Amino acid sequence: MNRARRFGTVIGLVVLCAILWILTPYFLTVSNLLNVAEQTSINAIVAVGMTFVILSAGIDLSVGSIVAFAGVVLGLALRGDQPLAVALALALATGVVCGLVNGLLVSVGDLPPFIVTLGTMSIARGAALLVTEGRPISGFAPSFRVLATGRVGFVPAPVIATAVVYLAAHVALTRTTFGRYVYAIGGNEEATRLSGVAVRFHKAMIYAVSGLMSAIAAVILTARLNSAQPIAGMMYELDAIAATVIGGTSLMGGDGTLAGTLVGALIMGVLRNGLNLLGVSSFLQQIVIGGVIVVAVLLDTMLKRNRM
């Protein structure tokens, strides 16, 4: 049943690519496709964390702000002449700690995830603005920027990073007890608790994973822009939710796949790229992308209904 649905999104992606290819032949060149993959990488990585959270029947609105905050911490560390490894570790730790705060408030504090992450969305954004006094931190060493500009063969580094993240996350979700508990908690939290699973611990970890993904995205974004900006990552939470939902993950929790999320992120990336190539105004682009999200979920719901 999941297969039929995933297949549906893949068909959507293929059809979309075909249409764009007909409208603008440049779309289907290797350089443009690599470009799409690179541009999609940040949303795709943030969406991994979002998928974990949504599978557990939660939501994480703070991912965009964590991208900004972790990026700013990274920028300050690099500016403070910290070694690259230390700066990266600090950035990733920032993301994990922010995620853990979310997770503990949701699990131990027993608060609704929507409210908690709405709060931390504002707090992390404010923290990023505070420590930078609202100014971007720019100009980093090439040894750092290679994380975005480097290539392995002809494949851009961010694409490699995305592939590694998806592979690891997919294994975690399908082959580990942690992954099984993510689905179980989203499917029926009380039954999972009564089965002796440490639900609170795992819920906290799920949000920590989401924070970690935001931090990884922050590293790539900062390297690519050669600048850490406190206003980075605006609306990333909505893009990540959209990719997850287009990919067929149920907002009710317990049902969905990372493969679907990747396809969902690619659909959004391809759409943006194609509309740019076609010279569609950015205002109109927003309308089109919004429409695609709604139609994708509508088709998904209809598919589900037909299965009855």
Added chain:
Amino acid sequence: MTIAAPALEMRGIRKAFPGVVALDGVDLTLHAGEVHMLLGENGAGKSTLMKILSGAYAKDAGEILIDGARVEIAGPRDALARGIRVIYQELNLVPQLSAAENIFLGALPTRAPFPGVVDRRALHERAAQLLADLGMTIDPRVRVDRLGLAQRQMVEIAKALAPADERSAAARVLVMDEPTSALTRREVEQLFALIARLAARGVAIVYITHRMDEVFRIGRRVTVLRDGRRVASRLLGEVTVAELVRLMANRDLSDHFPKVRAPLGAELLRLEHVSRAGALTDVSLSLHAGEVLGIAGLLGAGRTELARVIAGADRCDNGRVVVAGSAVRFRGPADAIARGIGLLPEDRKAEGLVAGLTVARNIALPHGRRLARAGFLASARETALARPIGDELRIKATPTQPVRLLSGGNQQKVVLGKWLAGDVRVFVFDEPTRGIDVGSKVEIYTLMNRLTARGAGIVMISSELPELLGMSDRIVVMHRGRIQAQLDAAEATEERVLSAALGLAGASPDASDRGFDR
């Protein structure tokens, strides 16, 4: 003699789901004013047949006739418009709205010049009239979440009988799916009186139940389904209980309660003066290896709360829990499970199962840490764990099927399977056979025998007295959070258990209410 066309007739109804034929040419004839009992084990096709009648499912083949005329039921609204009403086991009310608002939810009366503005006075008048008409004493203004379960059920019936909107016909066929499973005796009597009044008005009633006494008490005719086929339709005056059970199960169940006494061993569990605010007061009991300890009591007597404290789901405020000789303090279910205590919760859908996960993954859920290697959990190991348990319990499903698709009896076996897979010695069964067909019930009883023979102890909560009397070695009767009586199997009778449950025996009248007054 001329016979009026039946109110409703279903002929040769067929419905297949992927991998299973749920209904294979079923006939059902309903006459106006009759109470028609629908019997069958779980998975026999009762629910599917009723869902086709209510328009929730589309049939693959067959025909439906109303008053002798062929009709196609296009969907739930169409069924409503044709006067077909179904009350499911799970009630469908909005708890935050009043009884009246629930009853007329689809057709709230509005104030004439202002479309969309609810006319509260008319609403309450109509609801009061309808409720009085049905002989129900419920205030239409009261919020549904303030009502007891039986009263909610009454509201649901009133809702079913109220016109869903202006166009719909009056109720002609009313389907009730195990309506008494959560009711007390007195409430059951009220319900039966209501059913009799409705039948007298010419409503055809389909009544699904597993309780044989009800079948003979209120039914006129009975239809038995087995494995998606109709095996018999009879007048109830012409059949016996034994015959019906045989028809349902296709095997003789001469002994409903195949109790085998196991030799008693060491003490497995002891509760000393356990209290929990608002739920339990000074509860002391003990359970030995090989023993089935029955817990009796009315709804709200604290039985489920007791089960949850034993299983670590809730904490106790006072008192001691002693497992296998050492005092324990459970911080959560995981601690209790580590001590070998497994809970079969009262509500298997809400607390026992993750519906979207497979049979194997549900059974393996408590054992993730044991099955995994360095956090990695191979599906093959879950399946390997679940397969022999599926065989032992005769779960009619493969390990890789989602439990959502299983019938109630099989789902219950999956919950049981979770604990058979582990090192559990104390089983806490909260209503283990509720809503389960006769065949599965007997299977669960024989499983209990096997467990006690292996040296396990079972705490069994049940609202069915025959089951308690038939399967327990000892019975503890609870009343308002306290233990009212402890009876050996030999001295326990229905009367003694019931009078203790009602608080009539063995109580010191001055102390019994302390801590429970609001």
